[in-house]
Amino acid sequence: METQNTIEADATVESSSFLASAFREIFYSPMNLALLSIIIFLVYKIVRDRTEGPGARDLSQQQAEPELPKLRRDFTIKELRPYDGTQPDGRVLIAVNGNVYDVTKGKRFYGPGGPYATFAGRDASRNLATFNVVANDSEEYDDLSDLGAMEMDSIRDWDMQFKEKYEYVGKLLRNGEQPTDYDNENDDDDELPVDEKKKD
Numbered sequence: 001m002e003t004q005n006t007i008e009a010d011a012t013v014e015s016s017s018f019l020a021s022a023f024r025e026i027f028y029s030p031m032n033l034a035l036l037s038i039i040i041f042l043v044y045k046i047v048r049d050r051t052e053g054p055g056a057r058d059l060s061q062q063q064a065e066p067e068l069p070k071l072r073r074d075f076t077i078k079e080l081r082p083y084d085g086t087q088p089d090g091r092v093l094i095a096v097n098g099n100v101y102d103v104t105k106g107k108r109f110y111g112p113g114g115p116y117a118t119f120a121g122r123d124a125s126r127n128l129a130t131f132n133v134v135a136n137d138s139e140e141y142d143d144l145s146d147l148g149a150m151e152m153d154s155i156r157d158w159d160m161q162f163k164e165k166y167e168y169v170g171k172l173l174r175n176g177e178q179p180t181d182y183d184n185e186n187d188d189d190d191e192l193p194v195d196e197k198k199k200d
């Protein structure tokens with residue numbers, strides 16, 4: 001009995017010293033503190049938006065919200081910018097990997113006040129690859145040529161996730177690139193995101 005008590009006491013001391021050293025590790029390193037604050041901030045925003053935000057409305061209200069007409073066109077960086085959810089129709093567009101998606105249904109993430117609002121109306125590729133939520137306000141097309149193979153893989157993964165969840169709208173145009181005429185319904189190729197186009 002005594003031996004068991006000693007073992008239990010040892011285990012308690014061990015776990016409390018482990019906790020103490022874990023706390024020390026987190027709270028005495030400015031880098032860890034900064035990361036912890038970011039995590040707490042993002043979790044808070046996501047939880048708050050779930051309980052109070054537009055996404056928290058009940059299903060009947062969500063169904064009552066009129067769906068926006070489907071958009072099909074290409075965008076330059078400049079043309080994309082107004083679609084950050086602050087226009088009267090509330091539409092939110094985001095570009096990833098050269099593809100523009102209508103993410104209006106993910107407004108609780110990307111709409112005004114959302115945790116990833118800085119991606120709205122912008123090319124989010126670089127941010128997603130570098131785990132950065134600071135707004136990229138450059139009006140220049142970003143060719144991402146300085147990114148490494150792993151970062152480019154990450155961008156392609158995000159692109160696939162967006163493709164599955166959201167409506168594809170069109171291409172993000174490079175400097176001087178001409179927009180596709182999507183009124184020509186016969187060209188099925190126009191329907192596809194950049195990576196899936198037929199290779200000539």
Ligand code: HEM
Nearest residue numbers: 038039042043046106109116127128129130131132133165
């Ligand atoms: C720091 C810690 C982070 C935490 C704890 C966190 C947590 C989460 C959670 C829980 C979700 C899913 C919410 C849901 O489905 O209801 C989410 C979504 C998302 N996260 Fe994070 N996140 C973090 C950092 C980041 C960073 C650094 C980025 C990119 C720069 C990012 C990009 C995204 C995106 C784009 C979505 C939404 C995807 C969609 O449209 O469905 N997150 N995050």
